[in-house]
Amino acid sequence: MKQPKVTVVDVARAAGVSKSTVSLVLQGSSLVNEATRARVGAVIRELGYVYNRSAANLRQSKSKIVGIVVNDLTNSFFAELAVGMDMVVQSAGYIQFMANSAENADRQAEVIASMREHGMAGLILSPARGTTAADLRPLVDSGIPVVLVARNVPGLKVSSVVSDGHAGAAAAVQHLIDLGHRRIAFLGGFNDTAVFDERMRGYRDAMHEAGLNGSDELVFSSAPSRAGGVAAVERLLSTADRPTAALCFNDAVAFGACDGLRSARIEPGVDFGVIGFDDVIEAKTAVPALTTVSVDPQGMGRRAAQLLLKQINSGDFEHEALVASVRLVVRESCGAAQRMKREAVTA
Amino acid sequence: MKQPKVTVVDVARAAGVSKSTVSLVLQGSSLVNEATRARVGAVIRELGYVYNRSAANLRQSKSKIVGIVVNDLTNSFFAELAVGMDMVVQSAGYIQFMANSAENADRQAEVIASMREHGMAGLILSPARGTTAADLRPLVDSGIPVVLVARNVPGLKVSSVVSDGHAGAAAAVQHLIDLGHRRIAFLGGFNDTAVFDERMRGYRDAMHEAGLNGSDELVFSSAPSRAGGVAAVERLLSTADRPTAALCFNDAVAFGACDGLRSARIEPGVDFGVIGFDDVIEAKTAVPALTTVSVDPQGMGRRAAQLLLKQINSGDFEHEALVASVRLVVRESCGAAQRMKREAVTA
């Protein structure tokens, strides 16, 4: 079955033209006669010719490949992010190397190196935990555009698209305060990441502004996963002066928190307010529906990809830092619905 | 910042050897003298030389690239599948083009064509709905190994890795029967897919074997999503002779079914038995924990990737059809836990 591979020269011979003409046809040049174009096109289809891009960009050294490296494809937030990038990359006629670093910086370095050898035109990176500016410096210095997404790498001057964690966290806390909560916890996440820092500062600032205590005894860090959420809320429940609501590092943690609360016969959204972060797809349909800070990961992915393509095409080295705005989506888990019901009865 | 790009010739000049020697060093050939190897290695690091794989495999025409096309990365089952493939592909020193077809066959065709132009050595495809054998024939005929995963394409002779939907569905139904259910529904999924067919046959066969009615009035098809599950269970609840349990097409549908049941004040796992399919990550931690047929998507992904790499390396055209075995994971949503409690009380 193995075809002996047909090249532009074979096509040329079969169509009775030179390889240069075939090349012109391939690039849709307006220089070539309509009849010739048609004839060559027919031969191409007939012979089953497949364009060899490697050979092409060996000559012109500008590939239509971008690299996408994501820290955890298993997390639906990042999966959505990837899907968003995929959409715009694909529509722009590019194709992507895509790899999952699984939060492993070494593996991340390996795949980036490999992508570089294969001639990628640019990279979108959602960096693994522990990625340093030094890891990426050689790549950046070589003039390949890099866009960081979702997480930043301190000290690295490249473009980035991140969500406004500070504003989101602050809005969420404010909402809980409006609902009457006074002891509000911060649940989940590792405190060595920039994202954690930012959301945490939003939480603290909002607490302070309302004259409330946002001290360390109210923060329960944990793995940013569902299991981590369960663990964190268990610790929370065993404290003396128990909080009545919590802002969670992300939705996974929030779901875990709900699970943990329920195991303790505390109904999330009724007896305890829970707010997540990210607005993962499941947030809307979960029971109770999760009040959360929506960050539109697909949109972020799209913007990141657009930014990268812009840099690739313009060849400029202006760095842009996009902050995706964020919006609190009030559903059931924070208790807002309950309160409205109470108020209706009182009235 | 833009480096003028250093090639093997530059390295050769700087190290005082010929480009052939540098090439030999690059390939780790044993022909080259230890001292020379060291010197060349040093120069490579010093100049920041980056190997150009496109150029290389232009000459040797065997790339280290595989293509992965998945129908819906947003669904965590397929995301896990992708992660599994990523693992083995990466460890084998390959890199992957990865794209999301979003169930769109045209888009799928486009990305596959693009990957082909970029010189992929093989393809793993989780086909979009509506993919026909004809769509893939040219690729297959050209001698590029293809492995189908999760779904089959009727009439196409290539290797595949699919889960044993028949056995899984039958086991699930048998379990519900053992728990005392007699009217058991089949919920969700589109009836135009091979996967649906297979699970459906497992359901029917198990019902018949037990002398039960598995007729059409008990199957409620819908989109294979959480929302679809909600819709399907609503239809189910409005029927006259209401079933007491349901096997769902997949976990997403099962979660939706639970949501729908709860909205109707029916507690899944207590008043109604629900079983899912796939054992998505969230199944374990959901409330109630989902009884489901576990298919280990990561494992399937790994096996698919191994199969593809084997075919690439051996160049053979033996087609293997792997059926991933499947196992019922009994948790809470089917009511088994409840029954055990009852029995304990009775005893």
Added chain:
DNA sequence: TTGACAGTTTGGAACGTTCCAATTATTGGA
């Protein structure tokens, strides 16, 4: 001293494309 041999190194052709400069064919105006 020569030849055989192993251990190293090397020049140049080849891979499939693009691009440039040059060539040929066609047209229209003077």
Added chain:
DNA sequence: TCCAATAATTGGAACGTTCCAAACTGTCAA
């Protein structure tokens, strides 16, 4: 009829690598 201009086509060099056959070095036995 001839020239200029335009339209279409073309050969060959170049891109960065690998591979082959050939060449060079040194060692050792004859």
